[in-house]
Amino acid sequence: MHDNSTVAVHDPALLHHFAEPQQQRDAASLGMWVFLATEVMFFGGLFCAYLVYRRWYFGDFAAASKSINMWLGATNTAVLICSSLTVVLAVWAAQTARRTLLIGSLVLTMLLGFAFLGIKGIEYRDKFVEHHVPGASFSFEHEEIPGHPGQYANPQHAQIFFSLYFVMTGLHALHMIIGLGIFLWLLIMAWKGRFTPEWHTPIEIGGLYWHFVDIVWIYLFPLLYLIDRHK
């Protein structure tokens, strides 16, 4: 960061209420971290509800979990992990003034994000077809509880699983869509050449948001898809 100490040469990116660019960068970074803390609590309420009901209705949850496609879930986990890699590559590219890599990484991140949503769409469609979407046409009859042959899951308790499944993955998908919007904007800015090694704060804080969305999925995957899979 150059220090123009003789005359107050105003860095065009410096907003008027900040004394210097480092302060502005630190404020933006802290702001995003604090926002992510609020998101932890937002998803946290759902994890709390999930924990309560998983304890109460473990067998029914296991039966319901068995009916969602573990391989699609695992693939999606890998997709998001790849996208987190492309995000850090984008940040590094911005830091080292590598325009092609920057734009390529941003595009790749978005493609992976769309892939995630596409796979999610397939899963949701499967659930719709099987009548596992909670509501008037929900049906979960004669599904055996894993490890308890002859015992069938309580459909109402299974509906609670699916309610939580749709709300949690739906909220997560909504955050992904917002993330794609953010990255589209970053892509446009990058294409216009707005980012420099001295100033690329939006990429850094956009990246933080994307990694957070990845972390939420890292927990959603085992909790939703892998209940009692060995039975």
Next chain:
Amino acid sequence: MSMPSAMTQPPIPQAAERENYLNKEYGAWSWLFTTDHKRIALLYLISITFFFFIGGFFALLIRLELLTPAGDLVQADTYNKLFTMHGMVMVFFFLIPSIPAVLGNFLVPLMIGAKDLAFPKINLFSWYLYIIGGVMMMHCMLTGGVDTGWTFYAPFSTNFTNTKIVEAGLAIFVAGFSSILTGLNFVVTIHRMRAPGMTWSRLPLFIWAHYATSIIQLLGTPVIAVTIVLVAAERALHLGIFDPKLGGDPVLFQHLFWFYSHPAVYIMILPAMGVVTEIIACFSRKRIFGYSFVAFSSIAIAVFGFLVWAHHMFVAGISVYSALVFSFLSYAVALPSAIKVFNWTATLYKGSIHYDAPMLYAFGFLGLFTIGGLTGLFLAALGIDVHVTDTYFVVAHFHYIMVGGAVMGYLGGMHFWWPKISGRLYPEGWARLAALIVFIGFNLTFFPQFLLGYMGMPRRYYDYSHMPEFQVLNVLSTAGATVLGVGYLLPMVYFLWSMRYGKPASDNPWNAAGLEWKTTSPPTTFNFDEEPVVTWEAYNYEELDAPHKEEVPVAR
């Protein structure tokens, strides 16, 4: 004693009015698209005052109904809507924003020596979110309202009521997001934008209080937000998450609801405590006793406040062991508040007390908050709670804190900083009268409610004809509410009057400590002509009152 009372300051030369944040630009556009934290504070001031009237209107109807034992003014369903809308509007659209969004927005940058908050555009966006939430709530009320109580418990709210839960929930969700962004702005600002020399231990305790409030706003509000999402989803799709017939647990709703709503009450009181600290220091001409204790007690209240929520659920069906834990923790949370009361009292001791209107409100706060807080301890005791839960005892308890505490803190703060905000002095005589009327009206309204609750009058009942002996106390309460209403109207009238006819204020009419008093009244758009460099401790009243120092108006 060399504190010039606002009434006896030397006259300000009526030069051509200096440029300040109010007259820099005119026109609705310049207000609706401002990013100046001071203008945004005034936008909030107007909005929350509007909602205070709405909430007060519902209170008036409630008190009118309760004048007689029979349910003869409104129908039962309507009465349910009255207390629900009163609660929702007052909690989410008045109390939670009030001090932080008005006084906090205005003063936080000034007190730390900054030009603005860290994210001025997000600050404006916060206000727009608040307005959107407010419009949604108004529409909801005008098209039928909600009748579940402000606590919208499941499964009544999810399965049985046919009132507009989803709309009210969305309005609260949006307003909640506004509050989260305000908290975010304050935390980043306080960490990153303090002027040189403004160390954490030199910060006014008002700032510590708002920092603690912001932590609660950030960490608690998202939980009620997601709860509202679940309620809306359940209502729309009959999911069963909270429906016992479908295997759900209504008590889970209460856990998630109160996880936010208990800390929310600390969002309402902590800023008022910050205001009271500033006022007591100024009008006793003394440094606050035990600065570090007061500062850390604010943080302690914020943290402990998250540990006690199930004391609202003692009779809801939680396990008795869990209830024991929450009861114990509820006693613990009173400790930091008590520490503050002791410190305020110790500050008053041997201080040079001045009875200007802000100080009258602070005194009122001290007494009423203490009573409200102590009655909270009674409620924290399981044995007592079983008897007085859902009675008027609880209603009186929380109104002592929220009205006797938070609203008085808000009014005291508005009076204290009015010269800074408007550049005018309010009429002191009328202000003292209004403070007295508020105090009398408040106690007349709410003290009888302690007695009513203890004697067994349930809350949220529109008809108490099975116990007509409750009427006398109810009539006293309603009479008090009228007096209280007069007390609230007076400041609105004379503040408005003062904007045109009030005496112009000097930079520091109270000779108070704090960076905000070192700039003009009203401040310029960027607050300070030069970035301040702080070399003195907070509350340096000995220096300010030193005999050789003269209050010489600085020529400009």
Next chain:
Amino acid sequence: MSAHSTSSPLKMYFAVFAALLVGTALTVFAARLDLGPLNAPVALGIATVKATLVALFFMHVWHASEKLTKLVVISALFFFLLLLGLTMSDYATRLWS
């Protein structure tokens, strides 16, 4: 978060990436073994390791110059666990007596 002049962080990023993929595979593999009551803790444990790697290295918490970032993360986790823990203090003890 100014540009670091550390020797290429790329190696570190790819190493973390590989670890995350291995962790995912491990999670699926372990889920299909019968570990008795340990299935859930193992799955969550691996998830926590993965999340920690993302936070420390992809989100740069490891190299964060300020303790404040770490404080924010820890606070968020603390209050999240508080929500879960105290809520479970009710549910876990309801049937005692």
